[in-house]
Amino acid sequence: xxxxxxxxxxxxxxxxxxxxxxxxxxxxxxxxxxxxxxxxxxxxxxxxxxxxxxxxxxxxxxxxxxxxxxxxxxxxxxxxxxxxxxxxxxxxxxxxxxxxxxxxxxxxxxxxxxxxxxxxxxxxxxxxxxxxxxxxxxxxxxxxxxxxxxxxxxxxxxxxxxxxxxxxxxxxxxxxxxxxxxxxxxxxxxxxxxxxxxxxxxxxxxx
Amino acid sequence: xxxxxxxxxxxxxxxxxxxxxxxxxxxxxxxxxxxxxxxxxxxxxxxxxxxxxxxxxxxxxxxxxxxxxxxxxxxxxxxxxxxxxxx
Numbered sequence: 001x002x003x004x005x006x007x008x009x010x011x012x013x014x015x016x017x018x019x020x021x022x023x024x025x026x027x028x029x030x031x032x033x034x035x036x037x038x039x040x041x042x043x044x045x046x047x048x049x050x051x052x053x054x055x056x057x058x059x060x061x062x063x064x065x066x067x068x069x070x071x072x073x074x075x076x077x078x079x080x081x082x083x084x085x086x087x088x089x090x091x092x093x094x095x096x097x098x099x100x101x102x103x104x105x106x107x108x109x110x111x112x113x114x115x116x117x118x119x120x121x122x123x124x125x126x127x128x129x130x131x132x133x134x135x136x137x138x139x140x141x142x143x144x145x146x147x148x149x150x151x152x153x154x155x156x157x158x159x160x161x162x163x164x165x166x167x168x169x170x171x172x173x174x175x176x177x178x179x180x181x182x183x184x185x186x187x188x189x190x191x192x193x194x195x196x197x198x199x200x201x202x203x204x205x206x207x
Numbered sequence: 208x209x210x211x212x213x214x215x216x217x218x219x220x221x222x223x224x225x226x227x228x229x230x231x232x233x234x235x236x237x238x239x240x241x242x243x244x245x246x247x248x249x250x251x252x253x254x255x256x257x258x259x260x261x262x263x264x265x266x267x268x269x270x271x272x273x274x275x276x277x278x279x280x281x282x283x284x285x286x287x288x289x290x291x292x293x294x
Contacts, residue, residue, distance in 0.1 A: 029285075032292060037285035045273040045281070050266060063277050070281045074288040085256045092259035093252070104230040136260035144261065158228040159261045165229060184224040190257040 024087050030078035041070065044091045051092065055099040055162040065102050069095045089136050103162055136194060143193035147186055150174075154182035219246055220253075227254035 025043060028036035048069050052062035072094050080090050144152050154172070157163045158179075165183065169176040219242035222235055231239060243249055273281075 032289050034286065034289055037289065038282055041273075041278055041281050041285070045278060046271065047263075047266075049271055049273050049277075051262065053271065054266075059274070063274060066273070066277060067281055067284060071284050071288065074285055085259070088263065089256055089259045092263055093255045096259060096262060097255070100228075101230055136256070137264035140257070140260035140264040144264070155261065156265060159258050160265045165225070180221060180225065183228055184221050187224050187227065187254045187257050188220065190261055191254060194257060194260060 024080065024082060026073075026077040026080040026087055026090065029074060030080070037074070040073070044073075044088070047088065047091060048095045051095050052099055054160065055096075055103055061102075061106075065099055068102070069098045072098055086136060100162055104164075139193045140190050143190040144186070147189060151182040151186050154179050155186035158183050215242055215245060218242060219249065223249065223251065223253045226251060227258045 023031070025036050025040045029040055045066075048066050049062070052065045052069070053059070056062045056065055073091060076094055080087065084090075085093065144155070147155065150172075154168055154174070157168045157171075158165065163171075165179045166176055168174070169179045172179070219239065222231065222239040222242065225231055225235065226239060239251065243251065
């Protein structure tokens with residue numbers, strides 16, 4: 001049943017194979033399908049580039065990072081499990097981890113003025129098909145709306161701006177422990193929301 | 208669940224949240240690995256789908272296309288990877 005739903009959900013990103021099951025782009029990459037590599041770049045290139053530009057400030061550094069992300073994606077394609085996350089979320093997970101590692105490795109602090117909290121949207125993008133993000137993004141928005149404004153703001157800065165917790169504490173004038181608690185509780189809330197819809201495995205399922 | 212277990216689980220969740228949004232220092236990474244061994248139902252990517260979902264939800268509606276030349280370099284990397292993988 002879940003697989004059938006995924007077929008509809010990921011219809012632009014999967015193909016039907018003879019046995020009636022579908023292979024995702026990443027599963028095709030893992031199987032050595034050269035055409036899937038190009039499709040993957042065309043499908044997720046904009047997403048990865050957007051994340052890189054947001055987390056890393058210099059375009060040249062972002063370009064190197066995007067290349068690094070895709071190499072990591074090829075290497076990890078076989079780990080993709082549609083029962084845990086959609087392909088888009090999986091790609092974003094791999095990209096974020098690499099980009100944050102790189103940001104910290106450079107020991108760089110965010111440049112320029114912080115983005116005003118009110119400038120950050122709290123709604124799913126207007127063109128959801130662009131990144132196939134209907135399920136997870138909608139649930140994340142629903143969970144974020146249940147948080148207190150201060151918790152939500154901290155989570156946005158930590159996740160979307162990639163700011164270290166200490167920097168958030170300094171900029172918002174909050175104790176570091178409070179920032180960490182906001183991040184933890186906010187992530188628990190979003191994760192619970194995703195698990196309730198069967199998007200992320202629940203703790204019970206993981207046991 | 209006793210209070211020690213509760214405390215260790217809460218500490219582990221904090222370190223998992225830190226790991227999902229920052230790079231842990233070596234002391235914290237070691238502590239997290241020890242706590243995960245006590246709670247095998249969790250793994251270090253526990254919060255990462257949630258973080259990615261938040262990022263996707265808050266991402267601006269339009270995205271910039273890949274810069275000229277970058278796509279070709281990525282495709283070259285991909286071809287090289289598949290060739291190496293076949294060997």
